[in-house]
Amino acid sequence: MTITGPCNAPDVLDVVALGESMVTFLPTRPGRLADVPSFERGIGGAESNVACALAAAGHRTRWVSRVGADGFGDHLVEAIGGYGVDVSAVRRDPVRPTGVYFRTAGDRATDAHEVAYYRAGSAASAMSVENVDLSTARSGRVLHLSGITAALSEGCLGLMRELTASGEGRPLVSFDVNYRAGLWRDGDGPGVLLELARGADVVFVGEDEAEEAWGISGGPEAVRAALPEPGVLVVKQGGVGATVFGSAAGRGGLVAQFPAPLGASDGTVSQAAKGVQSGHVTPVATPRTFVPALRVDVAAATGAGDAFAAGFLSATLRGLPIQERLRHGHLWAAAALTSPGDLAAPPDRDTADRLAALDGVGWEKLRLGPGWTQAAGRADEEVRTP
Numbered sequence: 001m002t003i004t005g006p007c008n009a010p011d012v013l014d015v016v017a018l019g020e021s022m023v024t025f026l027p028t029r030p031g032r033l034a035d036v037p038s039f040e041r042g043i044g045g046a047e048s049n050v051a052c053a054l055a056a057a058g059h060r061t062r063w064v065s066r067v068g069a070d071g072f073g074d075h076l077v078e079a080i081g082g083y084g085v086d087v088s089a090v091r092r093d094p095v096r097p098t099g100v101y102f103r104t105a106g107d108r109a110t111d112a113h114e115v116a117y118y119r120a121g122s123a124a125s126a127m128s129v130e131n132v133d134l135s136t137a138r139s140g141r142v143l144h145l146s147g148i149t150a151a152l153s154e155g156c157l158g159l160m161r162e163l164t165a166s167g168e169g170r171p172l173v174s175f176d177v178n179y180r181a182g183l184w185r186d187g188d189g190p191g192v193l194l195e196l197a198r199g200a201d202v203v204f205v206g207e208d209e210a211e212e213a214w215g216i217s218g219g220p221e222a223v224r225a226a227l228p229e230p231g232v233l234v235v236k237q238g239g240v241g242a243t244v245f246g247s248a249a250g251r252g253g254l255v256a257q258f259p260a261p262l263g264a265s266d267g268t269v270s271q272a273a274k275g276v277q278s279g280h281v282t283p284v285a286t287p288r289t290f291v292p293a294l295r296v297d298v299a300a301a302t303g304a305g306d307a308f309a310a311g312f313l314s315a316t317l318r319g320l321p322i323q324e325r326l327r328h329g330h331l332w333a334a335a336a337l338t339s340p341g342d343l344a345a346p347p348d349r350d351t352a353d354r355l356a357a358l359d360g361v362g363w364e365k366l367r368l369g370p371g372w373t374q375a376a377g378r379a380d381e382e383v384r385t386p
């Protein structure tokens with residue numbers, strides 16, 4: 001698809017990602033947090049993970065956030081900037097600290113792990129319409145957000161509502177639901193996330209989190225019935241695969257201008273969503289594409305969802321067909337799954353394009369393990385197992 005209008009300007013960024021990033025402490029050996037004697041420092045944040053992965057793949061990205069005027073804030077800005085992300089819009093808070101969290105390595109079979117967050121009252125939780133430069137946040141072809149930001153504070157929620165509201169000059173809004181029940185202590189999370197998703201152009205949601213947040217258990221079609229508004233809706237189905245509703249044309253397909261979001265914008269639940277919640281599914285007639293997941297030797301599951309979103313957005317920015325967008329999402333997620341940390345280098349473009357172009361049989365035979373992203377230039381068979 002050809003991008004027209006101001007999006008062709010060379011100084012326009014590809015993606016701006018807004019949200020909190022934290023310093024992550026990963027254990028040096030398996031075990032309970034109570035038993036692990038030492039940790040290695042890293043970085044973690046849904047939105048900055050997407051910005052870093054896209055920057056590593058050659059896209060122009062910017063991270064918008066707030067960090068404390070402390071050493072952890074220094075580390076975040078330097079580490080994220082080291083991936084090639086523009087961090088000039090990150091503001092330092094002289095009073096509030098940078099958020100941190102600790103987690104265990106987790107069990108590969110069950111993904112059981114402990115996480116201890118220390119983010120209450122963090123610098124990022126103070127983001128609001130008043131202290132974030134909205135024009136900077138809207139300075140890319142795509143603005144990527146997640147539901148985690150909305151849970152941090154009333155100010156953050158107000159900022160999210162402002163950024164997902166329709167208006168002239170709004171970039172394509174990408175929204176990863178990222179439902180975290182523990183962050184929503186007042187019980188308002190599901191309704192707020194539904195409201196924000198309805199205002200976005202591209203939405204990512206897991207089939208499992210749609211059931212947990214909204215009680216939707218009828219598969220991808222039921223999720224689409226609850227969210228008919230986004231031009232592109234990606235329903236992630238874990239090890240099964242992912243289904244996308246929508247096409248490369250129209251809202252969500254990366255065009256220069258977008259019509260106002262469909263439906264109400266006052267936070268009320270759509271009639272389709274009410275129908276799903278009451279057990280009556282309202283069919284939504286939009287194109288549907290399914291791509292099965294890859295077979296992967298998993299090292300750690302953390303960060304895979306962010307990598308999937310980054311891969312899908314990268315392919316969207318390149319104007320690739322819908323099926324290839326899903327395949328790139330799976331391939332980038334596979335890079336994260338086969339790496340122990342939150343952030344993993346995505347496959348180089350030639351390798352990803354070559355694997356995404358496999359026929360159905362070749363795709364189903366593909367199996368990826370640790371180090372596969374270094375297989376650039378090799379024959380397909382060298383990253384494939386029978």
